[in-house]
Amino acid sequence: MIDPIDRIRAASRQMAREWGFLRPTLAGTAYSPSAVHAIVELGRRGSLTAAELVDVLGLDKSSVSRMLAKLIAAGEMAPIEQGADARSKPLALTEQGRRTLAAVDAYARRQVTAATAHLPPAQLDTVCASLATYAEALRANRLGAEPAREELRIETGYAPGVISQVTALHMAYYAEHLGFGQVFEARVATALADVTARLDQPGTQIWRAMLGDALVGSVAIDGQSLEPGIAHLRTFIVDARVQGQGVGQRLLDEALRFCDAHGFRETRLWTVQGLDAARHLYERAGFRLQSETQGTHWGKTMIEQNFARPRPA
Structure with missing residues (x-):
């Protein structure tokens, strides 16, 4: 029997490669994977502070600060309050940022739709549930939560x-x-x-x-x-x-x-x-x-x- 840990590791490596996370840019943009994720999360949630993005992305403060400075300079996002310090005030996508988000969403939907076309329809719900469960388990581990123990x-x-x-x-x-x-x-x-x-x-x-x-x-x-x-x-x-x-x-x-x-x-x-x-x-x-x-x-x-x-x- 193949060790399930080894199977999960192998699948994770393959997904990272197939999604393009080993490349310097992601999802057809000129931005790094972490910058694309910042744009996506900001678009989903409406606004976030730099501190909140540190928690959401699981990155250190200095990396997030540098990334946000570049995205603000590129016109993708801006502080909601003009003149406010981007490190402590909520940020939101600009009109340009919303266009970038729409392009990222379209790219990702095409990628996922093309991949799921190779799955039998009956397996799609299983894949969705399994990915969501594993993603939550990874987050819980990062945050130091106690592992769930089923009786x-x-x-x-x-x-x-x-x-x-x-x-x-x-x-x-x-x-x-x-x-x-x-x-x-x-x-x-x-x-x-x-x-x-x-x-x-x-x-x-x-x-x-x-x-x-x-x-x-x-x-x-x-x-x-x-x-x-x-x-x-x-x-x-x-x-x-x-x-x-x-x-x-x-x-x-x-x-x-x-x-x-x-x-x-x-x-x-x-x-x-x-x-x-x-x-x-x-x-x-x-x-x-x-x-x-x-x-x-x-x-x-x-x-x-x-x-x-x-x-x-």
């Missing part, structure tokens, strides 16, 4: 898309780390379909770990697939992006409390050798290795393991 929720039962989403989480991990493919994906999807079709039966349940609208983990208990009194722990997975944050432990705790509350004398699971983090969770919860055999159940030759946990006395 993890554990939900039970079926929800639209749960079969495909949990299967996708499995494939994102197992395809990369163990080389599993179509056979494994089909077995996981079949297991999930089997469990969710019997959620109305006592002793069968599925848990979903949610961060906002994102599913970041899941586990299921199947109370019917094995012999009476034996629970089958199935399709346990945690998104790699939140591993190590206690998500797996919370899911496993919920599932095992369910097993104990429903009177199962034993809970069993099947996995493969090499998943050390998961095995640590299992053993800490009371599971013990029962058997190991070489097999191809998941589509390639692996050491397959069976673990069991008796109900606590």
